[in-house]
Amino acid sequence: MLCSEFAKASHTFKLLFQHKSIIQNHYLYNIDTSSTFRKYSSLTKSSGRWLERQRRDAFVKQAKIHGYRSRAAYKLLEINDKCGKFLEKSKIIIDLGAAPGSWSQVAVEKMKSNSKLITIDILDMETILSPENKNIKIIHLKGKFEESIPQIRSHLNEDEYADCLLSDMAPNTSGVKTLDHNRIIFLCNTAIDFAFEVLKPGGCLLMKIFSGSEDAILRNELKQYFEDVQFIKPASSRSESSETYVFAKGFKV
């Protein structure tokens, strides 16, 4: 117990340092108005390209056919297959940054009967229903997950912990690679902190990152708290994107 308190305190300490460097980073990028303008005009062009790519994308078409709310469903399906079908083994899953809801759709398809899914997002999300024969309890919460920890915890009994924590969360991207990388790493570290509140020993954590210089530090950090850590780039994640997923299993708290 003392050990886990110490691990959590040292993790929080590292988090505070990282937050300071992100704020500095943000400040540096924002005072350079010419680069902000260049960034804005290239983003306008790139959003046109994004729309065109969406029209041609096979996973977007598949998602429509299968009734998934977004192509992201295929990322979770592939990771689940490659990482030992952890969804099927989970009785309690928490989906952080769940909207529009395709990961939650996949989760309820795969989870056991009479299990529980808690979703949270800053954005509104259309309700997810349990498959008729499964009686899955689904709780939707709205807000920043880091500000809603007591609320999330209140939907678990005192001795109840999640088997699996999912995070496909992404901060608003700026188009500046280093900044986006640092912001998502910060979000991941906050999710690791959250794991100490809600994840059961032996549980697993899946998180999205934008790959960059802090990857190795994140891997080492996770290795302190989990038995095994893997980085996975699913086929459905666009190759030109730095998006990658980190799957950590065997929570050692």
Ligand SMILES: C[S@@+](CC[C@H](N)C(=O)[O-])C[C@H]1O[C@@H](n2cnc3c(N)ncnc32)[C@H](O)[C@@H]1O
């Ligand atoms: C890529 S989307 C998730 C897609 C989802 N996995 C799906 O399959 O439909 C990322 C989501 O993370 C949410 N998000 C980002 N930061 C968050 C935070 N701090 N707390 C809660 N949600 C957050 C965003 O609002 C956004 O809806």
